[in-house]
Amino acid sequence: MNFQQRKQLILQTVDERGAVEVPELAELLQTSAMTVRRDLVQLAAAGLIYRTHGGAMRVRDAMVVPFANKSAMNVAHKEAIAQRAAQEIQDGDVIFMDCGSTVAHLCPFIRHKRITVITNSLPVISELLNSSVTLNLIGGEVDKERQAVHGSMAGEHIARYHADRAFIGVDGISLANGLSANGEQEAQLTLALARQASRVYLLCDSSKLETDKYLFFAPLSLIDVLITDDQVSANLADAYRQAGVNLIY
Incomplete structure (x- = not known):
């Protein structure tokens, strides 16, 4: 055959x-x-x-994995990643947070910080609404499955702001092909956030490393720091570092 x-x-x-x-x-x-x-x-x-x-x-x-399903996966790893990522955030910072489920786990660790969060994630808004954080909700069309705001208006909104740090997630990342996503909307928003931030942090559990998804949308050079969990092998961590990625786990 x-x-x-x-x-x-x-x-x-x-x-x-x-x-x-x-x-x-x-x-x-x-x-x-x-x-x-x-x-x-x-x-x-x-x-x-x-x-x-x-x-x-x-x-x-x-193409669409509901946010609730993503959020329930690898919870312990996501919490550890988020806790480490929160250490990078200082009072006075302006940060972007995308609609990734690992990024959403930042919320308990930053509630007390006097920072500004610009996000398209409805769960992030809900979690931080009664906290010390100043919130800026990105405008556009609401995706009920992802519980997030997307679309061209969201991109225009982001372009009006600058952030000290952007915290993003991806569906897949590999040394050969860079960052990949399950759909164009999430990829476009991730690129928009990265363009407007001084420093870009990718929060990604180790199960996504060396995984390629539907749409390749950016090289590894898009990110400044990759924060993952302690299940990543030493050899793979070294390979990412040799490729120029500042990897923390």
Whole structure:
């Protein structure tokens, strides 16, 4: 079976089932797992499927992951990352916070700080509403699933401000391809925040390292500091540092 035949069968199976694992495809196609993985890489690069850790899923199903679902994943790691990130924030700072679930975990650690937070995240606004923090909500269309504000008006809002620090999240990051996202809206807003900040911090649990998502939108050089959890291997941490990333864990 050649690649075009395998491609059609893979796409048909993913569309019918929603998601499929590599071993299942290898058995279906009567080929090796290595060949299946290579095919999936090509199909994902063409935007025809969404590559998961163990296989593939439909692109339309991967585009929106509700904030509540993201927030419930790897909670202990996210809290540790956020606590470390909060140490970077000084009274008087103006900071951007995007709608990432790890970024939202900053809230308990900055409530007492006399700072200004500019954000598109509705959960961040809710958490900090009765605190010492001055809040600036980015305007635009509300995405109910992400519990965040997006759109062209949000970009115009951000462009009017400058922040000392931006705290952002991503869906994937890799040495080969840089930062990636599950959709254009989040990617565009992340880029807008980074452009207007003196220093950009990526808060990212180690499960996202060496993971490529649907849309590649920025090189590693976009970020100044990567804060992750202590589950990252020493070898991988060294590789990111050699690539010029200031990595903290």
